[in-house]
Amino acid sequence: MALLPILHFPDARLQRTARPVLAVDARIRQLAADMLETMYAAHGIGLAATQVNVDEQIIVIDISEEKNAPQVLINPTLLWQSEERVEGDEGCLSVPGIYEKVQRAAEVRVRALDAEGAERDIAASGLLAVCIQHEMDHLKGRLFVDYLSALKRGRIRTRLLKEQRQAQREEKERVRREGAA
Numbered sequence: 376m377a378l379l380p381i382l383h384f385p386d387a388r389l390q391r392t393a394r395p396v397l398a399v400d401a402r403i404r405q406l407a408a409d410m411l412e413t414m415y416a417a418h419g420i421g422l423a424a425t426q427v428n429v430d431e432q433i434i435v436i437d438i439s440e441e442k443n444a445p446q447v448l449i450n451p452t453l454l455w456q457s458e459e460r461v462e463g464d465e466g467c468l469s470v471p472g473i474y475e476k477v478q479r480a481a482e483v484r485v486r487a488l489d490a491e492g493a494e495r496d497i498a499a500s501g502l503l504a505v506c507i508q509h510e511m512d513h514l515k516g517r518l519f520v521d522y523l524s525a526l527k528r529g530r531i532r533t534r535l536l537k538e539q540r541q542a543q544r545e546e547k548e549r550v551r552r553e554g555a556a
């Protein structure tokens with residue numbers, strides 16, 4: 376098991392389109408296990424492979440309170456979505472500290488392979504439906520901030536870049552201090 380580094384907006388690698396997984400083998404199962412560990416460590420409810428710099432169609436989700444109901448969706452395809460829409464606050468491990476209202480289909484039906492490679496149809500509503508749509512967007516290179524106005528997205532970009540530069544400065548300073556000690 377290993378924690379994987381998570382890419383942060385506006386990293387261009389988050390805009391890449393993931394390719395289908397050809398075989399659900401030991402490598403893919405290990406990747407899914409590492410993604411779940413990374414998601415839990417970051418207190419997220421979903422993570423897409425794109426976010427950990429892997430261009431393959433893999434999603435992990437756990438919306439349970441107890442964090443004991445992991446789901447792995449490989450090569451997910453949308454079968455159906457409801458006309459009914461819901462609006463809720465969304466966040467993303469790749470857009471830390473930002474929460475904005477986004478509209479999604481209230482219900483979806485999705486077909487995907489699980490971690491054993493078995494095909495499953497999933498009917499989702501509520502938080503699970505929103506989470507699945509959010510994560511499937513990642514696999515197409517789309518982030519929830521792409522649904523916001525250009526002005527809002529620009530502000531978020533500026534704020535995150537500033538935070539990222541600040542974190543880099545602090546890291547440099549830490550390395551310099553430790554190198555000198």
Ligand code: NI
Pocket residue numbers: 466467468469509513
């Ligand atoms: Ni996300």
